[in-house]
Amino acid sequence: MQIIEPLEFGNYYHIYNRGINSENIFKENRNHEYFLNLYGKHINPIAETLAWCLLKNHFHLLVRIKTLEEIQENKNEFKKIILHQSFGNLFNAYTKAINKGYNRHGALFERPFKRKLIHNDTYLKSVIKYIHYNPVNHGFCEHPIEYPWSSYLTCISEKPTKLKRKKVISLFNNIEDLKTFHSKKENFDSLENFLSL
Template sequence: MQKTENLESGKYYHIYNRGINGENLFKENRNHEYFLMLYTKHIDPIAETLAWCLLKNHFHILVRIKTFEEILESHKEYEIKKIIPIHQSFGNLFNAYTKAINKGYNRHGALFERPFKRKLINNQSYLCSVIKYIHYNPVNHGFCEHPIEYPWSSYLTCVSEKQTKLKREKVISLFENLDNLKSVHNKRENFTLLEEFLNL
């Protein structure tokens, strides 16, 4: 059985999951929008987001879990009623989304595989690789030819100037500057080894 990482404050994690039995998680655009709304409610108070991508039957998210002090700082901004274990915030997100999909599409039972997958990221090179991997997921699955063409990922936010809670400046700095980030994302890459490590 694959070991499940504990989510520790101050550390970076690649979090990902798929629909149970390969079922689609996102059936139409409003599903993506609702998931992101729930994400803001449940995850923004406890984590910084560096990258994300929502595909039909799975998703990828790259986060830095906030320290306890940072979560306390978020307390007023997000009107958190009580501080709960980090993994429970993700559980609450997935449960709330599942309830909405079940109600909206007349289905029952689990929607996501359990437990959700997570991998600790412990160096900058790995961090950059995961960011590019997440942005390239729609390309690898044949939805588009370049990450900029896919609307449900953080790449468009990274290369724009619109206001965002995404840690855009942090992401750009990891690639040195915006031009280099774009240049790196213009090069196709084989992610077979990374996917084997992720057990995908």
């Protein structure tokens, strides 16, 4: 029986999933854009995002679940907050749109969605690089800077963003160290085996 990591307030998680039977979940650019819009609606109220990447048949997210106090300070009403339900709402809303737009039916994502608790800053840095390097590892590009559907470009930009860019940069000391860290090839086999995606 698969053990599912519970989501808890204040913790960092690597959240990832793929299409059922490895089906493509992002078929064209407007799908990525729609997913990110839904993500803002459903996830931004309960989590801060440090990294993300959307590929054809899977995605990776790195989030810090907000504390209960942080979540409630932005809500007018106090109701029970079920953290995994926010992610479920995101995936259900996206599935409905894809099913309607592409004349399909049924589940789109594998269930349950995968999540790994991140215990320390070293692991946090490794997961950020792993997420940004995913398109390179899958042969879509030679360097993360070439891939438009990840947070790497946002990390090295100065444009306004809801991504926790300052936190990410501080983990690497400064933006130049972040770029240097991302320019070095790395073998992610141990992390891949751990994630088993």
